[in-house]
Amino acid sequence: MDKTLHDLATAVAGIEDGMTVMIGGFGGSGAPIELIHALIDRYRETGHPKNLTVVNNNAGNGHVGLAALIEAGMVSKLICSFPRSADPVVFTELYLAGKIELELVPQGTLAERIRAGGAGIPAFYTPTSYGTDLAQGKPVAEFEGRSYVQERWLKADYTLVKAHLGDRLGNLTYRMAARNFGPLMCMAAANTIVQVSRLVEPGGIDPEAVVTPGIFVQGVVEVPNPTQEEDLNRAKAVYPEVSQ
Template identity: 80%
Template sequence: MDKRVPDLARAVAGIQDGMTVMIGGFGGAGSPIELIHALIDRYRATGHPRDLVVVNNNAGNGHVGLAALIEAGMVRKLVCSFPRSADPVVFTQLYLAGQIELELVPQGTLAERIRAGGAGIPAFYTPTSYGTDLADGKPVAEFEGRPYVQERWLKADYALVKAETADTHGNLTYRAAARNFGPLMCMAASVAVVQATRIVAPGDIDPETVITPGIFVQHIVEIPHPHQEEDLNRANAAYPLEG
């Protein structure tokens, strides 16, 4: 039941070429910077993993975190809602050069597709995107006189998630808006890897405050002082970080 791993490298060691990886975060809020950078370190050392399909709310900012993962050439396809975020220079350049694929998904639909993946619901209908290019090729049905577009679930091989507190069994709490996609992604992935600011003993988290039950978490690693994407970008940082 003890789901702790000793370091970041071992936390991401199971991610292989071509896998689908969900990465939590709403911009910098809840972005698991250290897990992402550990994955880049592994690629720099071994050339793997590559050709990843990444599911995230946006396309990364600056040259750290998700943007650095894309810049390293590790991502074949990005599934997201906001490819044009604050400073998406890396993704924009690669996309315009035809070096990365994009599947654009409305934000509410993205969240529901991930939730459906975790709940075992292969498809659902939503009015969002009807009559737009995003609905091309998708089944449409009418309910109570209104057209709805069929959307498929989203599942992943791995999820990388940032939590505030975890116990050794994998029960999680989150800090404010850092909660965002993390709970859904833990449910929708075969393996959820979590970086937590602190890890406590079982029973030290009030059961009433648990957001993600430990049954949805496979590995946790403690990162007491995690980087914040916005702070790194204000410092014009790029990964690998200096100092």
């Protein structure tokens, strides 16, 4: 078994028009910038993929990574909890112009919906959002005297995630708080593609330290020294005109 992919273009080649794509990261931490940029490169060359539904906590920042994907016109719908950031100009303009759809989900509900998708649980009840605008139209039930809102699983065709160490079997570790949605999104997609900072031999990750077991991963591509969205934005970078 060898899930290693040898370049970024191959890694994103299977993503088609209209697919749902989960993208890891909380703000810039954990954002798979190189995989996202490879997807933008493909769109610029072929016109595909487009009309994507993207699942992420945020809506991108500046003009790189997820913001650049949105700016390129590849995203028709965003499912996220917090589409604001220090510099959310790309999403904000498209949203206010009615050119991109938004499904706003409380952050913990977003995480649990993704986890449920990966775990084969079609729906669950949560106290979050009960009595608020975000619970409108959703079934409510009472358990032990408290009211809970029914939420449904969230699944994807593809997940793009950044991890730290990976092996050819797909076992992964993450770096500090860059873990965030990664382990959940890896579970919830038919195809999970991971960029790792270092590819190691099987056994190179202590089994006690594996965070995502390889069963949840379909492809691993090595990207040494990945860029941080925050560094790109501080340099006022714009993709595809990033100087690297």
